[in-house]
Amino acid sequence: MKIGELAKLTGVSVRSLRYYESQGLISPVRLANGYREYSPLAVETVETIKLYLNLGLTTEEIAGFLHCVLKNKEAFCAEVMPLYESKLKEIERQLHQLTQIKLNLEERMASIRRERELSGAETLAKAGEEGF
Amino acid sequence: MKIGELAKLTGVSVRSLRYYESQGLISPVRLANGYREYSPLAVETVETIKLYLNLGLTTEEIAGFLHCVLKNKEAFCAEVMPLYESKLKEIERQLHQLTQIKLNLEERMASIRRERELSGAETLAKAGEEGF
DNA sequence: ATAGACCCTGACACCAGTGTCAGGGTCAAC
DNA sequence: GTTGACCCTGACACTGGTGTCAGGGTCTAT
Structure with a gap:
């Protein structure tokens, strides 16, 4: 199938399919006219790529084990677990941050609300301007 | 004081101080030789900028109310609350994601571990498969 | 007067995937 | 044989604060 068809089947844009190829994730053959020709299996490959992208992996990381997981069960691909572990750590770090x-934001909001309750409306109205 | 001194006092790089200026956050006067000359108050200004950046605000957003909070209490600056509210929503969205x-990551890791425990290669227990 | 510390502007790189445009080729149907 | 859908490559933009380099000016102490 050609790239537009694969794009429709997978919901991934033509632009992104070409990008995945440039990252070594998928390698369609080329027809004599230069068009990319994808095997029907490419649909599964792209779905797999989507899945890993949704897990927060980068295309570069995915490239490191994609061909293994397409052939075997994920559990048999040694590269996967360490990657998941470090990705999980990274996500936990981000969650913490x-x-x-x-x-902090909630704290400041609460503090502003407290302060506004204490002050009269006219104090608010005459709040000053400008100054560096 | 000159830019290098302000950088040392605040822990902010010279590069960043120039960037803040380009974003309209701070406006040092210029000496005859073109050097930036900062008032001692600039230290407080930069500390304030750091504080808001740490709350996840952008320099553009900060520019919208920095004047006001430097002069008044934060609670008197009408621009602040709506900004905090939308920023909070955004952060909650990111947290959720x-x-x-x-x-998903933990689910897949658990699934791999389960599969490895039954690690007879021909034991095809269909325990965990396709988390999407 | 010269070294060395400090200052200036402008510009590219980075992350990472996607949108989008320009400029041009291919193909099928009518 | 022309129209229109589809394909190709290459390149810029975007997010946004920061690092860093190039190329050059200024100041101070020796």
């Missing part, structure tokens, strides 16, 4: 920011 | 990814 975001949570921290969220707490 | 990351949490989802984390769950």
Whole structure:
């Protein structure tokens, strides 16, 4: 099948399919006219790529084990677990950081609300301007 | 003071100080030789900028109310609350997404571990398959 | 007067995948 | 034989703060 058809079948844009190819994730043969020709199996390959991208892996990381998981069960691909582990650590780090920011933000919001309850509307109205 | 001194006092790189200026966050005067000359108050300004950047605000967003919070209490600056609110929503969205990814990742890791425990290669227990 | 520390502007690189445009080729149907 | 759908490559933009380099000016102490 040609690239447009694969794009429709997978919901991935033509642009992205070409990008995946440039990253070594999928290698269609070329017809005499230069068009990419994909095997029907390419649909599964692209779905697999989508799955890993949704797990937060990069195309480069996926390239390291994609051909293994397409052939075998994931559990047989030694590269996968360490990658998952480090990715999980990274995500936990980000979660922690975001949570921290969220707490700070909520704290400041609560503090502003408290302060506004204490002050009269006219104090708010005459709040000054400008100045560096 | 000159830019290098301000950088040392605040722990912010010279590069970043120039960037903040380009974003309209701080406006040092210029000496005859073209050097930036910062008032001692600039230290506080930069600390304030750091604080807001750490809350996940962008320099553009900070530019919208920095004037005001430097002059008044934060609670008097009308621009701040809506910004905090939308930023909080955004962070909650990201937290949700990351949490989802984390769950999927953990699910797949558990599935791999299960499969490896039954590690007779021909034992095709269909325990964990395709988390999407 | 010269070394060395400090300052200036401008510009590219980075992350990473996707959109989009330009400029041009191929193919099938009518 | 022309129209229109589809394909090709190459390249820029975007997000946004920071590092870093190039190429050059200024200041101070020796």
